Amino acid sequence: MLDIPKKPYGKLDLISADDHIxxxxxxxxxxxxxxxxxxxxxxxxxxxxxELWKVEERMTPNIGLSAMAGKTFEEYTAKAQSYKDxxxxxxxxxxxxxxxxxxxxxxxxCFPYVPSLGGEAFFEIKDAxxxxxxxxxxxxxxxxxxxxxxxGRLVGLGILPLYNPEMAVGELHRIVxxxxxxxxxxxxxxxxxxxxxxxxxxxxxxxxxxEEMDITINLHISSAKKGGxxxxxxxxxxxxxxxxxxxxxGNFQILADIIWTGMLHRxxxxxxxxxxxxxxxxxxxxxxxxxxxxxxxxxxxxQLTVKPSDYFHRQCYVxxxxxxxxxxxxxxxxxxxxxxxxxxxxxxxTWPFSHKSVDESLPGVPEHERRKIVFExxxxxxxxx
Amino acid sequence: MLDIPKKPYGKLDLISADDHIxxxxxxxxxxxxxxxxxxxxxxxxxxxxxELWKVEERMTPNIGLSAMAGKTFEEYTAKAQSYKDxxxxxxxxxxxxxxxxxxxxxxxxCFPYVPSLGGEAFFEIKDAxxxxxxxxxxxxxxxxxxxxxxxGRLVGLGILPLYNPEMAVGELHRIVxxxxxxxxxxxxxxxxxxxxxxxxxxxxxxxxxxEEMDITINLHISSAKKGGxxxxxxxxxxxxxxxxxxxxxGNFQILADIIWTGMLHRxxxxxxxxxxxxxxxxxxxxxxxxxxxxxxxxxxxxQLTVKPSDYFHRQCYVxxxxxxxxxxxxxxxxxxxxxxxxxxxxxxxTWPFSHKSVDESLPGVPEHERRKIVFExxxxxxxxx
Numbered sequence: 001m002l003d004i005p006k007k008p009y010g011k012l013d014l015i016s017a018d019d020h021i022x023x024x025x026x027x028x029x030x031x032x033x034x035x036x037x038x039x040x041x042x043x044x045x046x047x048x049x050x051e052l053w054k055v056e057e058r059m060t061p062n063i064g065l066s067a068m069a070g071k072t073f074e075e076y077t078a079k080a081q082s083y084k085d086x087x088x089x090x091x092x093x094x095x096x097x098x099x100x101x102x103x104x105x106x107x108x109x110c111f112p113y114v115p116s117l118g119g120e121a122f123f124e125i126k127d128a129x130x131x132x133x134x135x136x137x138x139x140x141x142x143x144x145x146x147x148x149x150x151x152g153r154l155v156g157l158g159i160l161p162l163y164n165p166e167m168a169v170g171e172l173h174r175i176v177x178x179x180x181x182x183x184x185x186x187x188x189x190x191x192x193x194x195x196x197x198x199x200x201x202x203x204x205x206x207x208x209x210x211e212e213m214d215i216t217i218n219l220h221i222s223s224a225k226k227g228g229x230x231x232x233x234x235x236x237x238x239x240x241x242x243x244x245x246x247x248x249x250g251n252f253q254i255l256a257d258i259i260w261t262g263m264l265h266r267x268x269x270x271x272x273x274x275x276x277x278x279x280x281x282x283x284x285x286x287x288x289x290x291x292x293x294x295x296x297x298x299x300x301x302x303q304l305t306v307k308p309s310d311y312f313h314r315q316c317y318v319x320x321x322x323x324x325x326x327x328x329x330x331x332x333x334x335x336x337x338x339x340x341x342x343x344x345x346x347x348x349x350t351w352p353f354s355h356k357s358v359d360e361s362l363p364g365v366p367e368h369e370r371r372k373i374v375f376e377x378x379x380x381x382x383x384x385x
Numbered sequence: 386m387l388d389i390p391k392k393p394y395g396k397l398d399l400i401s402a403d404d405h406i407x408x409x410x411x412x413x414x415x416x417x418x419x420x421x422x423x424x425x426x427x428x429x430x431x432x433x434x435x436e437l438w439k440v441e442e443r444m445t446p447n448i449g450l451s452a453m454a455g456k457t458f459e460e461y462t463a464k465a466q467s468y469k470d471x472x473x474x475x476x477x478x479x480x481x482x483x484x485x486x487x488x489x490x491x492x493x494x495c496f497p498y499v500p501s502l503g504g505e506a507f508f509e510i511k512d513a514x515x516x517x518x519x520x521x522x523x524x525x526x527x528x529x530x531x532x533x534x535x536x537g538r539l540v541g542l543g544i545l546p547l548y549n550p551e552m553a554v555g556e557l558h559r560i561v562x563x564x565x566x567x568x569x570x571x572x573x574x575x576x577x578x579x580x581x582x583x584x585x586x587x588x589x590x591x592x593x594x595x596e597e598m599d600i601t602i603n604l605h606i607s608s609a610k611k612g613g614x615x616x617x618x619x620x621x622x623x624x625x626x627x628x629x630x631x632x633x634x635g636n637f638q639i640l641a642d643i644i645w646t647g648m649l650h651r652x653x654x655x656x657x658x659x660x661x662x663x664x665x666x667x668x669x670x671x672x673x674x675x676x677x678x679x680x681x682x683x684x685x686x687x688q689l690t691v692k693p694s695d696y697f698h699r700q701c702y703v704x705x706x707x708x709x710x711x712x713x714x715x716x717x718x719x720x721x722x723x724x725x726x727x728x729x730x731x732x733x734x735t736w737p738f739s740h741k742s743v744d745e746s747l748p749g750v751p752e753h754e755r756r757k758i759v760f761e762x763x764x765x766x767x768x769x770x
Contacts, residue, residue: 073679073680073681073683074683075683076680076681076683076684077684078684197621199621199623200621236582236584236585236646237646237647237685237686237687237688238584238642238644238645238646238647238685238687238688238689239642239645239646240681240685241641241645241677241678241681241682241685241687242638242641242642242644242645242646244677244681245641245645245670245673245674245677245693246637246638246641248673249634249637249638249666252631252634252666253627253631253634256626256627256630256631257623257624257627259623259627260623260624260626260627260630261621261622261623261624261627262622262623278669278673279669280666280668280669280672280673281634281637281665281666281669283665283709283710284663284664284665284666284708284710284711285630287665287708287709287710288630288633288663288665289630291707291733292626292629292630293626294458295458295461295732295733296458296461296625296626296629296732297626298458298459298460298461299449299461299462299463300622300623300625300626301622302622302623302626303622303623304623308630322676323669323672324668324672324717325668325669325672325710325714325717326669328713328714329710329713329714332709332710347680347681348676348680
């Protein structure tokens with residue numbers, strides 16, 4: 001077991017832009033209307049005594065790598081975990097806040113687990129009524145139970161029925177009124193059922209609605225079909241680690257797509273967050289994109305009117321855990337565009353040593369820059385004033 | 386037209402680790418044995434007067450982006466080019482050397498065009514005899530015509546029949562004896578006909594042969610099916626530029642695969658070059674890989690015995706054109722592991738201003754480091770002493 005500090009850190013001067021919920025078993029069953037009661041996503045016990053999430057006919061466990069806070073690296077496992085195997089902060093909002101106190105983290109911005117990172121697992125639900133309801137019910141749980149436990153300290157990212165942009169706009173309006181401050185969108189949305197690429201103009205009305213309400217879209221690495229846990233099935237030894245090593249770079253491609261196809265050009269107030277993507281590759285990304293603009297915009301008849309890096313600096317935010325190369329080149333990225341994250345309770349988490357990790361990550365960074373990176377930028381874009 | 390300097394630069398103190406050949410029309414026809422004469426790859430004239438390479442039934446043009454040296458960025462085009470549209474240095478070895486003199490480049494290390502970057506287009510040839518011969522004939526042309534034009538100044542990368550590792554070992558021995566100094570291997574070899582992933586142990590005998598002969602394998606971005614010119618077919622505006630921006634990052638994944646699956650562990654003397662991948666992402670890659678090693682090697686039961694960055698520093702080389710972030714963080718990469726390249730005659734080329742580009746790329750870099758990056762490292766690994 002990890003040697004966990006006994007008393008709270010004290011200073012709550014970190015905001016983490018990317019953390020993860022394991023939903024408690026009653027999120028959907030306790031709010032299901034009578035006619036959906038029997039089909040609401042729920043925990044069932046498998047033949048070997050394992051807890052499994054049942055969503056229609058699909059059964060999936062809470063996989064170990066998603067709930068490793070408090071374990072030593074030697075204890076990390078991909079094997080299914082029961083709730084009793086996890087630290088309660090994984091699934092219990094009150095226990096989570098206690099863990100945040102212990103770690104000196106004021107606020108966490110949290111992604112879902114059962115619906116997948118951007119809701120895409122629920123897009124697969126065959127029963128249309130159940131599908132639409134399961135998404136809304138998750139958002140209701142975020143507002144009524146999760147966020148209500150500690151207002152301003154727990155931020156739940158809403159999910160949207162992206163298989164129907166008009167419905168997605170409606171749900172966005174509904175949940176923002178209820179207190180949702182940002183949403184999660186799958187990166188490779190074209191891999192999610194009934195959806196198109198997020199750079200497809202089909203979604204323009206949704207991005208316009210996000211602009212109007214100043215709602216940030218959060219793109220987490222490994223979301224939708226190009227990522228996921230496919231690597232666990234790969235027979236060649238080492239491919240799991242190769243997958244984990246390269247996973248953040250999916251967000252290099254998605255930022256390239258978003259900028260080049262004009263999504264940010266058409267929506268100049270839209271804010272986009274790259275979650276868990278790291279920052280060490282961002283200076284290269286910006287150089288490479290501007291280089292491409294310099295050399296290729298003539299034959300491609302690019303619709304961009306300013307350099308790709310200008311769109312990035314105006315509208316993109318990049319979250320990192322600890323990343324020496326990115327911090328060294330932070331002026332190329334833009335100190336106003338960087339967010340820190342603790343990734344609780346996943347394997348990359350800095351918990352319960354986030355302050356130590358931040359201090360080691362930001363050697364020689366002046367206090368006013370540090371404060372932007374670990375607190376102010378996130379406070380601004382997630383409306384935590 | 387580009388304003389091209391009139392007289393040679395003088396100092397020939399650059400070695401470029403990545404450049405490209407457009408083969409002249411007679412490479413295969415002039416050395417075909419009688420029974421293959423009619424089917425040897427050749428130039429034919431299409432219905433609209435366009436020159437096309439005919440390889441069995443497949444017809445492909447010399448695409449514009451592959452032969453842009455001497456054009457302004459405004460003149461760049463993806464459209465097919467005839468030889469008369471190109472600068473002769475693209476296809477004529479003697480003219481190429483004159484262009485190198487003009488640019489101050491001592492040596493170019495060159496990839497093929499018609500066989501594709503790693504020979505993979507030829508793996509598709511249906512007639513087995515023609516297929517094997519077309520590969521060997523390309524290598525013979527490299528030795529007899531291309532390299533012979535200017536020994537030590539033109540290095541042609543050999544290609545191998547990778548659909549048959551035993552034959553590949555045989556061809557490697559044959560061509561190294563003839564004077565080939567390094568080979569090109571497609572990154573996503575599993576996408577090439579009859580091949581497996583390059584990290585598959587199927588290829589271990591080939592890597593052992595490379596170790597024995599100290600022959601470097603060169604992995605060029607966009608080689609085999611995950612790359613290529615698919616982007617030109619994408620209907621969404623901006624996707625061509627998004628593809629070009631992100632293409633170098635394919636080599637992030639391939640280096641992760643090579644290191645994690647133990648290919649370098651099993652072949653501790655094998656040298657691997659990432660060609661046209663840039664270097665700005667490499668510090669992040671090394672951090673991320675070591676971080677993954679620290680946290681995940683227990684549950685994955687990794688076979689690695691040292692950190693991923695140790696394998697990289699011992700065996701990997703990364704080529705860049707101009708890349709401020711990478712140069713700023715060069716100590717994290719390793720000054721002994723960096724190669725400069727001019728990418729002649731592709732769209733990214735520094736020609737005819739390579740010295741200016743190098744000077745701007747390496748601000749404040751001490752002379753002994755500069756010399757390693759632009760000359761000594763390449764001289765050593767390509768046996769140019």
